[in-house]
Amino acid sequence: MLSNGSSDLVQQLRARGAKRVALQFPEGLKRKALEYVAGLREAGFEVIVSGDPCYGACDLALDALAEADVLIHVGHAPVDDRPDVIFLAYAVDFELPVLDNALPLLQGKSTGLVTTVQHAHMIPAMEEYLRSKGIDVRVAAGRGRTPLRGQVLGCCFSTAIDTQADEILFVGTGLFHPIGIALTTRSRVIALDPLAGTAQEVSGEALLRRRFAVIEKARDAKSAGIIVSTKSGQARMHLARRLAALSPAAVIVTMQEVNPDELLNLGFGCYVNTACPRLAYDDQVRFPVPVLSPQEFEILCGTRTWEQYEIDEIP
Numbered sequence: 001m002l003s004n005g006s007s008d009l010v011q012q013l014r015a016r017g018a019k020r021v022a023l024q025f026p027e028g029l030k031r032k033a034l035e036y037v038a039g040l041r042e043a044g045f046e047v048i049v050s051g052d053p054c055y056g057a058c059d060l061a062l063d064a065l066a067e068a069d070v071l072i073h074v075g076h077a078p079v080d081d082r083p084d085v086i087f088l089a090y091a092v093d094f095e096l097p098v099l100d101n102a103l104p105l106l107q108g109k110s111t112g113l114v115t116t117v118q119h120a121h122m123i124p125a126m127e128e129y130l131r132s133k134g135i136d137v138r139v140a141a142g143r144g145r146t147p148l149r150g151q152v153l154g155c156c157f158s159t160a161i162d163t164q165a166d167e168i169l170f171v172g173t174g175l176f177h178p179i180g181i182a183l184t185t186r187s188r189v190i191a192l193d194p195l196a197g198t199a200q201e202v203s204g205e206a207l208l209r210r211r212f213a214v215i216e217k218a219r220d221a222k223s224a225g226i227i228v229s230t231k232s233g234q235a236r237m238h239l240a241r242r243l244a245a246l247s248p249a250a251v252i253v254t255m256q257e258v259n260p261d262e263l264l265n266l267g268f269g270c271y272v273n274t275a276c277p278r279l280a281y282d283d284q285v286r287f288p289v290p291v292l293s294p295q296e297f298e299i300l301c302g303t304r305t306w307e308q309y310e311i312d313e314i315p
Contacts, residue, residue: 010043012086013070022068024050024061026075029090036074053257055276056153058145058233058314060085077117079145079233092118094194096129099171102192102199103133108166110136113150114159114181116172119194120148126171138163144315145233152177155277155314157184170202176282178202183311207281208309211293215300218290221269224297225253229275234314236274243272243294246301264288272297277312 013021023036033049040047048068050061057076065071071085078087113126123139130137139150140162146152150159152170160168160181167188170178178191183204192199218224224247228240237252244250253266258279263271270290273280280293293312298304 009072009086009088013043013045016070016083018045018069020046020048020068020070022048022050022061022064022071024054024064024071024073026054026056029075032074036072055231055278056155056233057087058155058231058276060232062232075117077120077142077146077148077151079147089121090118091121092195093122094119096122096125098194098197099126099129099192100133101197102169102190103135105190105199105201106135106167106169108188110138110163110165110167112160112163112165112168112187113137113139114152114157114163114168114170115150116153116177117148117151119171120151123148123150130169137169138165152181154180155312157181157313158315160185160187175202176278179204179207180311183207183309184313204311210284211281211296211309212306214284214290214292215296218270218292218296218300221290222249223269224250225263225266225268225271226250227258227271227273227275227291228252228254229258230254230256231275234275236314239294240272240274243274243297246298246303260286260288263291273312277314280312 021040023033025033037047048064050064052061057079061071072088073085074088075090127137127139140159142148142151143158145156146159152159154176157180168181170181170189170191171194173193173195178189179202182189182202189202191202226240226244228237229235240252244252258275272292274294280291284291295304295310295312299306
């Protein structure tokens, strides 16, 4: 598995003086762990694998790293510059003509192009292809949590905003990212799944209706737990303290893993999520009581109006 770019990775590990290596994978790549283990062992390293859930570069396996010299985090772009962590890309290619499926839906004078980390290496080729079709395509430089050109995360859409384009073309799987882009940029968004070949215009209106219902349901709660993640890149204690000050019924709760059973056991009437923003939006149906985003809690407390609704991001 280490044949592609293996010499560079081995050089990085040896330059750090590593003998023990920890491996971490997101859920979709965990089954590839044994292939990486075999390659690293062949190169002379002792290897351990983190079996904990992994939700992104913000969720480093620090427990596994404590037993190793270096952590290799596979599948995400770096969010910091730790000398004991190597971020290893996992690129997914697709055929460029699939972009033709989105062309009939593009209407603006300019089109911003964004994608996920798996396809970010194809941004230059996508730019060239779209321009050859007469599209005024714009790609913003990466910054902060999205260091790659045109890269978006489920918690950060800055590269979509920075294009300043009339509309946005998102190339990737799933609808959470393009819905977040639509709510954040207030622009028209076209989502193209390059693996399925489907293209569609995406609106955030359905999500807004669901979130309005969650806020209204939370008005009956007599207590609110302000969730603070202890994960390395999700801990927003400063935000939690500010939110807790908005209501005497609010209590800060630290959690490593936010799951329905723990929320049920704690027994709060509602929760406010300052951990991974996707928890509130994607997993509400799994939770026993309303789970609000920070902005939604501000609406509940009267310090923000519904017209000022914003999707939660971690800059």
